[in-house]
């Protein structure tokens with residue numbers, strides 16, 4: 001990759017990069033999915049791409065747990081129990097029905113480290129990997145919702161996905177499927193977040 005040497009070269013390169021910008025800007029978190037299953041081959045390739053995320057010391061701290069229907073339903077039930085305890089039976093039943101209808105389930109975990117800096121950097125790398133996965137799937141017409149609800153921090157959740165919480169931490173429960181609806185969202189103006197120093 002060589003730096004642009006003239007204004008027209010820069011314009012051409014920015015134009016070439018526009019499809020990447022459109023993909024990044026167009027991706028949305030999907031809350032409602034169609035019932036159709038996503039082909040396993042597509043998910044496998046998304047994970048394959050995800051692991052090309054930057055990761056300090058090439059620690060490759062991520063693990064991708066593809067959750068089958070039995071595990072997904074057990075998680076939906078566990079979550080319904082938590083919601084029932086907090087907000088009552090009706091709320092729990094409604095959540096159970098909603099979660100049971102989600103077509104694709106993936107859990108992403110990160111290796112734990114005794115070193116706080118390493119832990120933070122490894123978590124950051126896992127987040128980059130999830131974004132890679134999301135963008136790849138989005139380009140293929142598949143939406144994702146990254147969730148970190150209370151259920152994902154419960155010991156029972158770790159049990160259900162066969163993860164030892166002393167060795168790995170949950171970065172996200174990732175739902176995926178074909179979008180039933182694509183929501184709108186917004187970002188702050190650039191001048192609210194960009195600070196240029198001399």
Ligand SMILES: Cc1cc2nc3c(=O)[nH]c(=O)nc-3n(C[C@H](O)[C@H](O)[C@H](O)COP(=O)(O)O)c2cc1C
Nearest residue numbers: 027028029030145146147148149171172183184185
């Ligand atoms: C670490 C992380 C955790 C998230 N957890 C949740 C969640 O528990 N529930 C939820 O509705 N969305 C969750 N999201 C998705 C955000 O709500 C979403 O990214 C945000 O609203 C911006 O929308 P967009 O992704 O369409 O740009 C999470 C996102 C990240 C990065």
